[in-house]
Amino acid sequence: MIEVENLSLTIHSTPVLQGVSFQIAPGQIVGLAGESGSGKSMTALAMMGLLPPGARATGAIRLVDRELLDLTERQLCAIRGRQIGMIFQEPMTALNPMQTIGAQVAETLVIHDAATRSEALEKARARLDRVGLPADRFPLTRYPHELSGGQRQRVCIAMAIALRPRLLIADEPTTALDVTTQARILDLLAGLVREEGMALMLITHDLAVLSGLAERVAVMQGGRIVEQGPTSAILRRPGHPYTRALIAAATHHPAPGTRAPGAALLEVREARRAYRPAGRGAFTRPAPVRAVDGVSFDLRRGECLGLVGESGSGKSTLARAILGLDPLQGGAIRLDGQRVAAGQPMPHDLRRRMQAVFQDPYGSFNPRHRVGRLIAEPFHLAGRPPDADDRVAEALRAVGLDPDDRNRFIHEFSGGQRQRIAIARALITRPDLIVLDEPVSALDVRVRAQILDLLADLRGRFGLSYLFIGHDLQVVRAIADRVMVMHAGRIVEQGAAEQVLHAPRHPYTRELLAAVPELPAPIA
């Protein structure tokens, strides 16, 4: 039904795609896999006719019997939304914050003259019901900011399928979501394909997402399709070395630490924190949300403790309290016996011994400072030591970068390198504990594997302890000795990583594990 043939693309005469060919039949799910920069999204944008300025596409993209590359902008507008719908990665920003969800779904119908305004709103209601947003909880008058990420992605899907297009392109639709939400959204997409006879092109960096969902997979690297075929064949018997590397990286486990954990380093006792959500009415006060509700645990010296939970489970609130950034309302946190308390000046020595690495390294660096200055930033805590320059060089070497990189700016580095720089900055004060808050969630699988190896290596070399926070059990399992599962502000289960993951006791842990997409076992 849609046929891409020998598609090549240049942007300002830089080649982006080279000879991309594939087909999608009605009712079929085809996966397009690859790392960032491999050309997956550009292929999708070419099919939508939404290429950036300066792009030149050659080859053919045939929808039924029309050649899309030959169409005028006006003709393309009639096809987008009606014949081909598309959803994107970031549901949080994909909706207009100033318009109600009803208006945004109805717009698809109105813009294609498929319905009058009132009919369009009626159909929008039906589509929102179909994607799992029932009228009683999600009236058409809701605004995007009143919805969670998964709910917003459902609105985007309703928008894209409002006119029952022949093809839905989903570009990393679940990458920004939790595993459980991801599983539900993937279920929804598969159900829509079954019921509506629509074809689905699912773009993802995560091959496991495709297994059991897509009939066919095409693997992209550097603007080419290096391998394509039936999903189970590709995942079980990958032919191309790049596919093999991707699969190996997805299941990669760093070598376990050899040191036995020592005495308790971080002690959290009955930690509590609640906040009041913003109210809707003029005089009513909503009930407080217990973000962290009586959490107690010990983290021993030299240990890597995993903390797993969905967004909203309270894990980031807990991390901020441990770092002394937000005060607790009850309970106590001690690092090596010294009390951590936000709201009062924290002793520099205590601050020095506890560092953090966050998910988005770019946002946490001042883009106008050179890397050397960025890494040396924590020195203001305890005064700049005389050998500061040597220590910056040492930290850069420790994370696998060149000491001369200190003279460059942060935008000159890739995502993985930026995360290495963030780790170097955390190492510079020679801390005891590093709080890693989703440190690899934004990275490609191969880079993720490298960073996990690096973290495991540094832990052994410098005797570090980690609190590793993540929503992805696969990743946490790869690095943590012990795992805690957090749900609605409470630790519902904790224990040795293998035990929690293979013999979960709490139903919530089981639900989390069931939601994790898994690669099939390879056939040798």
Next chain:
Amino acid sequence: MLRYALSRLLSLGLSLLVASVVVFAVIEVIPGDPAAFMLGLNATPEAVAALRDDLGLTGSAGLRYLDWAGGMLRGDFGVSYTYRVPVAELLADRLWVSLPLAVYALALSTAIALPAGMWAAARRGGAADIGVMGATQLGIAVPNFWFAMLLVLLFAVNLRWFPAGGFPGWDGGVMAGLKALTLPAIALALPQAAILARVMRSALIETLGQDYIRSARAKGLTRAQAIRRHGVRNALIPVLTILGLQFSFLLAGAIIIENVFYLPGLGRLIFQAITQRDLIVVESVVMLLVFAVICVTFAVDIAYAAVDPRLRRR
């Protein structure tokens, strides 16, 4: 929304209270005797004493403040020392010139700036963008009184379409009044429009890079539709902020333009009152302007919430 409006209203009231105390205190802390200061060096002690009485300078500060503030609430601003008429009348006359002039100028500037800014943003990097940006550079760089003189030369002296200055009053008909205000309004509007167009352009360009514009395009909206239906409203918050600041400025800051066109507005009144040391008038005009600015800020706050649903919950 109601809660938001009430909280804004409360802060409006508090701001007014604080402002009135400050204005009153400034007159209080001026070194020496205001009455003697107003009358100059050659005044007789009797005249000074009489003026002190007129000014209400006898009695305790707290009582005098209450008297003054209470008078203002009733619309009694005292009697001007130089003009010998109630200040309220004086203000009303002047306000009937300054307020229409400010609204007129603001309407013109908005009518020019918003389309120009949107046009430039939609054709970013193109000839239209470069043209609009060049024009706004000029608009910001050239002082408005010079514009005013050019306008007088062209439209009043050569073409004789508009009067060169003066104000006939609204009794002679709305058209005659508007005609007299047209050239000053244009002179005031052009530099403001230049600033506003730049703000509109940069806000819209930022908005056009957002993900929801891409979502809108994927639904089948043309670029122009996406800009109109999803871009403009999201770009309005910074534009509203600047509009509010500009209106406050236009109300009081038109002194030079009012002088160029011989318009009996608030700017000229306060200028004259200061040179004639008429502190009663100065105090009242300042209070009136503070009141106007606070009201405009309130209006802008309400407009924010009307535009952005996320603000209604605060």
